[in-house]
Amino acid sequence: MTIFNHRQPSRREVLAGLAAAGLAPNLLTLAEAAAQGIAPKRGGTLTTILSPEPPILVLGVNNQGPTLVCASKIYQSLLKFSPKLEPLPQLAKSWTLSEDKRSYTFHLQDNDKWHDGKPFTADDVIFSVMKFHMELAPRARGIFAKIKEASAPDPLTVVFTLDAPFEPFLLMFEVTAAAMMPKHIYDGTDFRNNPANQKPIGTGPFQFVEWQRGNFIRLARFEGYWKPGQPYLDEIIYRIVPDSQSRALALQTGQVLLTQASDIEPFDVPRFREQANLTVETKGWEYFSPLSWIETNHRVKPLDDKRVRQAISHAIDRDFIVQRLWFGVGKPATSPIASTTRFYDPASKLQAHDPRAATQLLDAAGLKPNAQGVRFTVKHLVLPYGEVWSRLSEYLRTSLRQVGIELVLESTDAGAWARRVGDWDYETTINFVYQYGDPTLGVERTYVSTNIQKVTFTNTGGYANPEIDKLFTAARTTADPTARQAAFSAAQKLLIEDIPQIWLLELAFPTIYDKRLQHVIELGTGIHACFDDVFLA
Amino acid sequence: MGGRKLARFLAQRIVKMVLVVLAIIVVNFLLIHAAPGDPASVIAGQSGAADAKFIAQLRQQFGLDRPLYEQLWIYVSGVVTGDLGISHRQQRTVASLILERLPATLLLTGAAFAFAIASGVTLGAMAARRVGTLTDSLITVLALGFYATPIFWVGLMLVLVFSVWLNWLPSFGMATIGVELHGMAALVDGARYLILPALTLGLFYTAVYARLTRASMLEVAMLDFVKTARAKGAPEGRILRRHILRNALLSVVTFAGIQAGQLIGGSILVETVFAWPGIGRLAFDALLARDYQLLLGVFLCTSVLVVLFNLVTDLLYAWIDPRVEAT
Numbered sequence: 001m002t003i004f005n006h007r008q009p010s011r012r013e014v015l016a017g018l019a020a021a022g023l024a025p026n027l028l029t030l031a032e033a034a035a036q037g038i039a040p041k042r043g044g045t046l047t048t049i050l051s052p053e054p055p056i057l058v059l060g061v062n063n064q065g066p067t068l069v070c071a072s073k074i075y076q077s078l079l080k081f082s083p084k085l086e087p088l089p090q091l092a093k094s095w096t097l098s099e100d101k102r103s104y105t106f107h108l109q110d111n112d113k114w115h116d117g118k119p120f121t122a123d124d125v126i127f128s129v130m131k132f133h134m135e136l137a138p139r140a141r142g143i144f145a146k147i148k149e150a151s152a153p154d155p156l157t158v159v160f161t162l163d164a165p166f167e168p169f170l171l172m173f174e175v176t177a178a179a180m181m182p183k184h185i186y187d188g189t190d191f192r193n194n195p196a197n198q199k200p201i202g203t204g205p206f207q208f209v210e211w212q213r214g215n216f217i218r219l220a221r222f223e224g225y226w227k228p229g230q231p232y233l234d235e236i237i238y239r240i241v242p243d244s245q246s247r248a249l250a251l252q253t254g255q256v257l258l259t260q261a262s263d264i265e266p267f268d269v270p271r272f273r274e275q276a277n278l279t280v281e282t283k284g285w286e287y288f289s290p291l292s293w294i295e296t297n298h299r300v301k302p303l304d305d306k307r308v309r310q311a312i313s314h315a316i317d318r319d320f321i322v323q324r325l326w327f328g329v330g331k332p333a334t335s336p337i338a339s340t341t342r343f344y345d346p347a348s349k350l351q352a353h354d355p356r357a358a359t360q361l362l363d364a365a366g367l368k369p370n371a372q373g374v375r376f377t378v379k380h381l382v383l384p385y386g387e388v389w390s391r392l393s394e395y396l397r398t399s400l401r402q403v404g405i406e407l408v409l410e411s412t413d414a415g416a417w418a419r420r421v422g423d424w425d426y427e428t429t430i431n432f433v434y435q436y437g438d439p440t441l442g443v444e445r446t447y448v449s450t451n452i453q454k455v456t457f458t459n460t461g462g463y464a465n466p467e468i469d470k471l472f473t474a475a476r477t478t479a480d481p482t483a484r485q486a487a488f489s490a491a492q493k494l495l496i497e498d499i500p501q502i503w504l505l506e507l508a509f510p511t512i513y514d515k516r517l518q519h520v521i522e523l524g525t526g527i528h529a530c531f532d533d534v535f536l537a
Numbered sequence: 538m539g540g541r542k543l544a545r546f547l548a549q550r551i552v553k554m555v556l557v558v559l560a561i562i563v564v565n566f567l568l569i570h571a572a573p574g575d576p577a578s579v580i581a582g583q584s585g586a587a588d589a590k591f592i593a594q595l596r597q598q599f600g601l602d603r604p605l606y607e608q609l610w611i612y613v614s615g616v617v618t619g620d621l622g623i624s625h626r627q628q629r630t631v632a633s634l635i636l637e638r639l640p641a642t643l644l645l646t647g648a649a650f651a652f653a654i655a656s657g658v659t660l661g662a663m664a665a666r667r668v669g670t671l672t673d674s675l676i677t678v679l680a681l682g683f684y685a686t687p688i689f690w691v692g693l694m695l696v697l698v699f700s701v702w703l704n705w706l707p708s709f710g711m712a713t714i715g716v717e718l719h720g721m722a723a724l725v726d727g728a729r730y731l732i733l734p735a736l737t738l739g740l741f742y743t744a745v746y747a748r749l750t751r752a753s754m755l756e757v758a759m760l761d762f763v764k765t766a767r768a769k770g771a772p773e774g775r776i777l778r779r780h781i782l783r784n785a786l787l788s789v790v791t792f793a794g795i796q797a798g799q800l801i802g803g804s805i806l807v808e809t810v811f812a813w814p815g816i817g818r819l820a821f822d823a824l825l826a827r828d829y830q831l832l833l834g835v836f837l838c839t840s841v842l843v844v845l846f847n848l849v850t851d852l853l854y855a856w857i858d859p860r861v862e863a864t
Binding site for chain 2: 047052053055056062063064065137138139141142192193197198212213214215216218237239240241242243245246249250252253255412413414415416417418419420421422433434445453454455456457458
C-alpha cells in the first residue's frame with residue numbers, strides 16, 4: 001500500500017474522475033462498511049503535507065503549529081486527552097492525586113525507550129518539567145512554577161507537589177504543552193543551541209530519519225516502541241508545499257493522503273467534501289479550542305466605550321461568517337470561553353445580529369453620523385495568515401459601514417503583525433487564540449489586568465476590570481470544580497456585558513484524509529496524536 | 538586586447554566589484570532592519586503563547602539587543618572573513634543552508650536558461666528567415682503571448698493540463714520520495730519533475746530571445762557584407778549561420794548576461810508554485826520570518842553573481858566582436 005503512482009491514473013482516480021462526471025457508481029459504501037472494525041494492517045507510507053516549514057523539530061525550543069503537527073509523532077508526554085478532555089494514559093500508565101489535592105503521583109510505563117535505545121525514566125520527566133520547559137516555554141513556565149517539589153521515589157514513579165491545589169494541572173501533560181525530553185542529551189547544555197536539535201530523539205512511535213529542507217521530512221517506525229506491534233505505518237513523509245493551490249491539487253490527485261490545519265483554505269473545503277475517496281473531519285480541536293475575535297485596543301477612543309464594542313458585536317452576522325466565509329467549518333462564538341473548553345456555560349449568548357440595536361447604542365454613546373453617514377473611522381490590521389482572514393476583514397468593513405463605522409484596512413506580514421500587536425501599535429485587528437482545555441490556562445491571560453504586556457497573546461488590548469481579576473483569581477486558586485464553575489459562569493456573564501474583545505467564531509481546521517486511513521482523529525488533540533494506531537486499510 | 542591591458546582591466550573591475558558588493562551588503566542590512574518586526578516577535582506570534590521573558594531571551598540569543606551599528610560591524614567583519622553567520626531560527630550556519638538549496642535552484646534556472654536560449658534563438662531565426670509569412674506571424678504572436686502572460690499563471694495552467702487532466706507529469710516536487718533510484722532511472726525521474734517548472738520559467742525568456750534574434754537578424758541581413766556573401770555564391774544556410782546569426786548575437790548576449798545574473802534570485806514564483814526546494818523560497822521564507830542573517834546571506838550570493846556575470850558579459854563582448862573594446 002503505497003502512495004498513488006502518478007505515472008498512470010489509478011483506478012481510484014479514474015473513478016473519482018468519472019464520479020465527478022456523474023457516471024460512476026458509489027463503490028465506497030461497501031468499502032466503508034468493511035472498514036468499520038477491520039483488523040489493523042501493518043505497513044504502508046503516509047504521505048502528508050506540512051506548511052509552512054517549521055524552523056526546527058524540537059518541542060519546547062519551538063512551539064509553532066507545524067512543529068506541533070510533526071514533532072508530536074516523535075515525542076510523547078505523560079498523558080493524552082479525549083475529545084471531552086478526560087486524561088488518558090500515555091507514558092504514564094496511572095496517576096493519583098493526594099487528599100490535600102497538592103501532590104500528583106504518576107506511574108510510568110515500564111518498557112519505554114528513547115530512540116537511541118536508552119531507557120525512559122522518572123529522571124527524564126523531572127528534567128523535562130523542572131528544567132527544560134521551565135526555561136524555554138512561556139506557558140509551561142507559568143504553570144510549572146507552582147511546583148514546590150519534584151521527586152522520583154523509584155525510576156518509574158514521579159511525584160509533583162504543588163504549593164497550592166491547582167485543578168487544571170493535568171492538562172499540562174500533553175505532548176504539545178510539555179513533551180518529555182531526554183535528560184542524557186540535554187541536561188547541562190544550552191537547550192536552544194544543542195546540536196542534537198538537528199536529530200530529535202523522543203519516545204514516540206516514529207523516529208526522525210531525514211529532513212531535506214524545503215522538500216520533505218521523513219519519519220520511520222521506531223522498532224523499539226513501547227507498544228508491541230505498533231505503530232502500524234512504516235513511514236510518515238511530510239512534504240513541504242508552500243502554495244495553497246498546489247496543496248489542494250496534491251490532495252485531489254492523491255499525491256498526499258492527509259492534510260490538516262490551514263493546509264487547505266476553507267473555500268476549497270466544499271470541493272473536497274464532494275470527493276468520494278476523502279473524509280473531511282472538523283473534530284479534533286477540542287483541546288486547543290481556537291477562538292477568534294476582533295481585538296480592540298482600549299487605548300484608542302472610542303473603542304474604550306463598551307457601548308461602541310457592543311454595537312460592533314450587534315452589527316456582525318456570525319452565522320454568515322461561519323457559513324459563507326468558512327463554509328460551515330467551525331461555529332459562531334457564544335462566549336469568551338469556547339463550547340469545547342471546560343467550564344463553558346451553555347446559557348451564554350452573545351449580542352444578536354441587530355444593526356438597529358447597534359445604531360441605537362452608537363447614538364447613545366454620542367457618536368452621530370456625519371453627512372456621509374460615518375460616525376467614526378477606525379483602522380484595522382488584517383491578519384496575515386491566509387486568504388480567508390482577508391475575506392473576513394472585508395466582510396467586517398462592509399457590515400460595520402452599514403451602522404456608520406468606517407473600517408480602514410491595513411495589511412502587513414506575520415513579522416510586522418506580531419510586532420505591532422505586541423507594541424500596542426494598532427486600533428483593531430483579528431486574532432485567534434488557543435484555550436488549552438481550561439479557562440485558567442488559555443482564557444484568563446487575555447482579560448486580567450496583571451497580564452497587560454508588550455507581547456502577543458497577553459492582554460494587549462489593555463482591558464482592566466477588577467471584578468474580572470477577582471473572578472479569575474478565585475477560579476484559579478480553588479480546587480473545587482463547582483466553585484470554579486460558579487466563578488467562570490459569573491466571569492462569562494460579566495465579560496459578555498463588557499465585551500472587551502468581540503468574539504467571532506470557534507475555529508475548527510479541517511483534517512482531510514483518504515478514507516483508507518483509520519483512527520486518524522480520535523483524541524481532543526486530533527492531528528497532534530502520535531499516530532501509533534493509524535493504519536492504511 | 539593585449540595581455541597587460543586585459544590584466545589591468547580585470548584588476549580595476551575586481552576592485553569596483555568588491556566595493557559594489559560591500560555597499561549592497563550595508564544597504565540591505567539597513568533596509569532589512571527597517572522593516573517592522575524582528576525574528577523574536579515572529580516566533581512569539583506563531584507560538585500560541587508568549588511572555589516578555591521569552592521575547593527578551595530570544596532577542597538576547599539572536600544578538601538583537603545590541604545597537605544597530607555594532608550588529609552591522611559584526612556582520613560585515615564576519616563576511617569579510619568568510620563567515621556568513623548563523624540562522625538562529627533554524628539553528629544552522631547560513632552557508633550550509635544556502636549550499637544545500639543552491640543546486641536545486643541552479644538546476645532549475647540553468648535548465649530554463651538553456652531551454653530559453655536554444656528555443657528562443659531558433660524561433661527567432663526561423664521567423665527572420667521567413668519574414669512576412671504565416672510562420673513569422675505565428676511565432677511573433679506566440680512570443681508576445683508568452684511575454685505578456687504572468688509566470689505563475691503559466692505555471693498553474695501547465696500543471697492543470699499536464700498533471701491534472703493528462704496525468705503525464707507530477708504537479709510539484711523535485712523527485713519521487715520513498716523510492717531509491719539510481720543511474721538512468723534517477724535521471725529520468727528527475728527530468729520528469731524538472732520539465733514543467735523549467736518550461737514555466739523559460740517560456741518568458743524564449744519570447745524575449747525570439748524577438749531579439751529576429752530583430753537583430755533582420756537588421757544584419759541588410760548589411761553589405763551579406764550581399765557580398767550572396768554574390769560570392771555562398772549557400773543560403775551558411776550565410777544564415779556564419780554571417781547573419783553570429784553578428785546578430787550581440788544583443789542576445791547582452792540579455793543573456795542579465796538573465797544569468799538572475800540565475801539565483803529570479804525563480805521564487807516558480808519555486809513556490811512547484812514546491813521546488815530552491816534559494817528563492819529560502820529567501821522569501823527568511824524575509825517573512827525576519828531571519829536577518831539568512832536573508833543577507835542570500836542577497837550577498839545574488840549580488841556577487843550579478844557583478845560576476847556583468848564582468849563575464851563585458852569580456853564576452855570583446856571576444857565576439859573585435860570592434861568592441863572592453864574598458
